[in-house]
Amino acid sequence: xxxxxxxxxxxxxxxxxxxxxxxxxxxxxxxxxxxxxxxxxxxxxxxxxxxxxxxxxxxxxxxxxxxxxxxxxxxxxxxxxxxxxxxxxxxxxxxxxxxxxxxxxxxxxxxxxxxxxxxxxxxxxxxxxxxxxxxxxxxxxxxxxxxxxxxxxxxxxxxxxxxxxxxxxxxxxxxxxxxxxxxxxxxxxxxxxxxxxxxxxxxxxxxxxxxxxxxxxxxxxxxxxxxxxxxxxxxxxxxxxxxxxxxxxxxxxxxxxxxxxxxxxxxxxxxxxxxxxxxxxxxxxxxxxxxxxxxxxxxxx
Amino acid sequence: xxxxxxxxxxxxxxxxxxxxxxxxxxxxxxxxxxxxxxxxxxxxxxxxxxxxxxxxxxxxxxxxxxxxxxxxxxxxxxxxxxxxxxxxxxxxxxxxxxxxxxxxxxxxxxxxxxxxxxxxxxxxxxxxxxxxxxxxxxxxxxxxxxxxxxxxxxxxxxxxxxxxxxxxxxxxxxxxxxxxxxxxxxxxxxxxxxxxxxxxxxxxxxxxxxxxxxxxxxxxxxxxxxxxxxxxxxxxxxxxxxxxxxxxxxxxxxxxxxxxxxxxxxxxxxxxxxxxxxxxxxxxxxxxxxxxxxxxxxxxxxxxxxxxxxxxxxxxxxxxx
Numbered sequence: 254x255x256x257x258x259x260x261x262x263x264x265x266x267x268x269x270x271x272x273x274x275x276x277x278x279x280x281x282x283x284x285x286x287x288x289x290x291x292x293x294x295x296x297x298x299x300x301x302x303x304x305x306x307x308x309x310x311x312x313x314x315x316x317x318x319x320x321x322x323x324x325x326x327x328x329x330x331x332x333x334x335x336x337x338x339x340x341x342x343x344x345x346x347x348x349x350x351x352x353x354x355x356x357x358x359x360x361x362x363x364x365x366x367x368x369x370x371x372x373x374x375x376x377x378x379x380x381x382x383x384x385x386x387x388x389x390x391x392x393x394x395x396x397x398x399x400x401x402x403x404x405x406x407x408x409x410x411x412x413x414x415x416x417x418x419x420x421x422x423x424x425x426x427x428x429x430x431x432x433x434x435x436x437x438x439x440x441x442x443x444x445x446x447x448x449x450x451x452x453x454x455x456x457x458x459x460x461x462x463x464x465x466x467x468x469x470x471x472x473x474x475x476x477x478x479x480x481x482x483x484x485x486x487x488x489x490x491x492x493x494x495x496x497x498x499x500x501x502x503x504x505x506x507x508x509x510x511x512x513x514x515x516x517x518x519x520x521x522x523x524x525x526x527x528x529x530x531x532x533x534x535x536x537x538x539x540x541x542x543x544x545x546x547x548x549x550x551x552x553x554x
Numbered sequence: 555x556x557x558x559x560x561x562x563x564x565x566x567x568x569x570x571x572x573x574x575x576x577x578x579x580x581x582x583x584x585x586x587x588x589x590x591x592x593x594x595x596x597x598x599x600x601x602x603x604x605x606x607x608x609x610x611x612x613x614x615x616x617x618x619x620x621x622x623x624x625x626x627x628x629x630x631x632x633x634x635x636x637x638x639x640x641x642x643x644x645x646x647x648x649x650x651x652x653x654x655x656x657x658x659x660x661x662x663x664x665x666x667x668x669x670x671x672x673x674x675x676x677x678x679x680x681x682x683x684x685x686x687x688x689x690x691x692x693x694x695x696x697x698x699x700x701x702x703x704x705x706x707x708x709x710x711x712x713x714x715x716x717x718x719x720x721x722x723x724x725x726x727x728x729x730x731x732x733x734x735x736x737x738x739x740x741x742x743x744x745x746x747x748x749x750x751x752x753x754x755x756x757x758x759x760x761x762x763x764x765x766x767x768x769x770x771x772x773x774x775x776x777x778x779x780x781x782x783x784x785x786x787x788x789x790x791x792x793x794x795x796x797x798x799x800x801x802x803x804x805x806x807x808x809x810x811x812x813x814x815x816x817x818x819x820x821x822x823x824x825x826x827x828x829x830x831x832x833x834x835x836x837x838x839x840x841x842x843x844x845x846x847x848x849x850x851x852x853x854x855x856x857x858x859x860x861x862x863x864x865x866x867x868x869x870x871x872x873x874x875x
Contacts, residue, residue, distance in 0.1 A: 311778055336783075343781035350779075355772040358791045359871060360798075370780045405870040421780065 257324075258428060258461055259285040259308070264321035266300075266307045277303040277316065279485035282540075285429070290455065290462040292472040292493070294508065295482035301465045304482070305431045308463075309348060310338050326428075344374040347422035351434035353415035357406035363390070363417045364402035367424050374425040389420040394450060412443035416450065423454060430455075433465045448474065469512050473497060478546075481505045487540070491547035501549040555863070558874035562859050569855065570848055571624065577847035578620050581840055587612055588636040588838045610634065623841065627848075633841035637834075642845040645830070650849055652721055653819070653826035655738075657811045659746045661804075664753030669797065671754070672761025677788055679766065687758065694755030699748065699814050703821040706744045716744045719823035749818050753807065760803065764796035771795070798869050805861030809854045827853075 266278035278300045285291050293301045306312050308323055310330060323330040325345070330338065342348075350356045357366060367386035371377040377385055383402070390398035393416040406414055415435065422430055432451070436444040452475065455462055464475055472479055472493065480490040481504065489502040500506045540548035589607055592598050607613045610633075611622055623633055632642040675684040710716035717723070721741050722734075729737060768774065769792050777787045816828025823829070827846055834842035866872045 309779060311775065339781045339783055341781070342779055348776075348779040350772055350776055352772050356776045358773045358777065358795065360794050360869065361791075362870075366780075369777075369782065373781045407871050418776070421776075 256287050257284060258287050258289075258326065260322070260324040261304075261308065262322040262324070264304065264307055264323065265319045266303050266312055266316060267319050268316040270315055276485050278307055281321075281482075281485070281487050283480050283487060283490060285461050285463065287428070288455075288459055288461055289478065290464060290476045292464045292466060292476035292479045293482060294466060294469065294472055294479060296467060296508075299482040300485040301482050302433055305348070305433055305463060305465055308431065309342055309346060311342075340374070343370050343422075343427075344425045345427055346429045346431065347425065347427035348431040348433065349415070349418045349422050349435050351437050353411050353418055353438060356418055357414060359406055362403050362405055363409070363420075366417070367402075367421050370421055370424050385424065386420075389424040390417070392423065392454070393417070393420040394446075395420070410443075411439055412447060415439060415443075415447055419447075419450065419454070423458060426458060427460060429461045429463060431463045431465070434467075435464075436471065437466075437468070451475070469509065481508065486550070487548075488550045489548065490540070491544075495544065495547050499544070499547070501543055501547070555866070555874050558866075559859065559863065562862075566852070566855050570851055573851045574624065574627070574844055574848050575620065577844045578623070578840075581835070581838075581843055582616060584838070586838070588840065591838075610636065623844070632845045635834075635842045636839045637837055637842070638839075642841045645842055646827070646845045646849050649825060649827045649830045649846075650853070652824060653812070653815055653828065654853070655742065656745055656749065656815055656819070656824060656826055657808070659742055660750040660753060660811060660815075661807070663746055663750035664757055667750075668754045668757035669761055669793075672758045672796075673765060673788065673793060675758070676762040676765035676769070684762075691755040691759050694751055697752075699752055700817045700821050702751070703745075703748045703818050706748050707822060710744055717741050721825050745818050745822050745824050748822070749811065749814055752814060753811070757800065757803075757807075760800060761796060764799055765792055768792045768795045794868070798865065801861055801865045801868065804864070805858040808857030808861075812850060812853060 261284070262282050264278050264281045265276070268275040268277055281300070281304060283291065293304060295301050303312060303316070307318050308330070310318070310323075310333075312318060318331060321331075325341065330341070333341070357363065364383065364386050367389055368377075368382040371382045371385055375382075375385070387398045387402050390402055395401050395413060395416055401409075401413075406417075409417065415438075419435075430451075435451070436447050439447060448471070451462065454460075462475070464471065466472060476493045478490065479493050479496045480487045481496070481502065482488070483504045489496070489500070489505045491499075491501075496505065497509065500509055539551050541551050542548050588610075589603055589612060592603055592606070593600075611619055614622070626633060630643070632646070634640070635642050635645050638645050671687060675681070675687050678684055706716075707718055710718045717740065721738065723729075723737050723741075726734060726737055765788075769788075774787060774792060777791050778784070782790075812828065815824075815826060816831065818824065819826040819829040820832060827850060831843065831846040831850070833839070834846060866874055
């Protein structure tokens with residue numbers, strides 16, 4: 254495919270707690286091309302959010318990236334200074350979060366948030382920054398942007414706040430947008446609108462999206478490629494239609510089985526994901542290519 | 555905003571009248587009055603006492619006494635002081651000045667130390683400073699104020715660096731304008747230190763806790779993800795959010811401060827409202843005691859009002875209503 258944007262190799266992120274070391278991200282490798290949308294799916298605690306935070310180098314103590322490479326346009330982000338990394342955060346790589354209700358500082362106007370990013374990365378101040386901020390709000394479909402720029406977060410609905418988050422993220426034209434469960438906290442109609450917006454903007458802005466989710470419907474709708482994570486490891490990665498058509502890994506198959514359909518009998522519990530690797534298999538978790546661009550954990554192949 | 559303040563000030567009136575009635579009743583709980591001390595003195599003729607009794611209105615029934623006081627008070631006349639032989643208003647205003655001076659200086663002192671310290675120990679959690687300040691804070695909270703005041707007096711007496719009590723030097727009246735300021739400041743130093751240090755301990759712990767809470771909020775991570783440096787994250791976003799709850803505490807703190815100031819005033823013979831209140835109650839100086847009660851309550855209510863207005867100004871989520 255086209256030019257490589259991000260190559261993550263053997264990434265390891267661990268949390269050093271009083272109860273021992275937790276391997277949140279354990280030997281994870283994946284690649285992203287320009288304009289590609291990669292879905293990272295898995296259950297809660299599978300390490301998908303920590304993977305994205307690791308790429309941003311925003312893992313907080315007691316967590317720490319302990320190994321691997323994060324190559325961004327040929328530079329290893331792990332080797333950058335904190336100041337160099339800050340120049341990338343919000344500029345080259347932007348991020349939106351799961352909770353739009355609490356992702357904005359309640360004491361500042363939405364305009365102030367956007368202008369903060371513009372000041373940091375575009376060196377825009379004063380009226381120039383304000384005009385760009387209004388344009389950014391306009392781009393994400395906020396009506397009456399020139400007036401809403403002075404609104405405080407509590408004066409906006411959840412959907413509007415997530416649009417503001419997207420406006421902040423896109424204000425500096427990033428090459429990669431990391432979206433961590435961007436629609437989970439929104440109600441269904443608002444979800445659809447925010448997704449449509451993200452799809453439009455992806456084309457307009459020519460950017461790649463790393464979509465972190467546990468919603469397989471979202472994956473089907475948005476993604477080019479999918480990486481399935483389980484217990485800190487990627488167990489299967491393939492093009493999106495391959496994942497749905499030929500899931501090779503038992504965990505992926507379980508994940509797909511657990512999607513409720515309209516035909517699902519009411520009040521019957523969803524199938525549980527009880528797949529576990531055998532103890533002797535844990536050490537040999539490298540991926541093998543079973544079809545072009547379709548990798549699966551070795552033991553399941 | 556002006557309407558809100560006016561409304562709150564108007565609501566204050568019945569509250570203050572209620573407090574004055576309560577203080578009048580409390581003063582009547584103890585038997586006798588100011589003149590009983592004079593009655594025991596064989597040098598004073600019964601006619602004189604009779605005259606004073608009429609002059610002060612103490613011969614009338616209790617209810618009439620209160621109503622008369624209230625009617626006069628609403629016209630700005632708070633009655634005479636039996637011991638000082640001048641109007642209560644004059645006596646109290648001078649004391650209010652000294653109490654406010656002490657309280658405001660202590661507030662400024664404790665906030666300007668506690669907030670930066672709180673920020674520092676929250677961002678350097680479990681570091682040496684954090685552990686040390688933890689110890690100091692608990693020591694500061696546990697030590698009784700009057701005891702610290704006594705220690706401070708001992709220090710002043712031993713070293714001679716500070717005046718031992720009082721608010722001004724004997725030759726205060728002869729000083730130049732600048733000399734007066736310097737003299738007051740010199741006398742103020744130890745009481746402010748004693749009163750302010752107590753505030754620092756609690757406030758610093760509060761600030762640390764609030765800041766740690768705020769630093770785990772989503773919008774903090776979002777600010778980091780925008781590329782904002784940690785310093786900016788802490789100072790622009792976290793600190794403002796952490797200070798806001800403290801503004802509410804500020805209102806309550808003022809009441810604690812006035813109570814704490816009373817102890818410090820009494821021990822360090824600072825001529826403030828608290829000491830006046832104690833003197834007037836023990837001396838059965840009825841109108842001074844009532845005036846001091848009313849003034850203390852008024853200061854407290856105004857302090858709370860200031861806190862509410864400040865909070866509404868700093869937090870866009872709060873509206874005047």
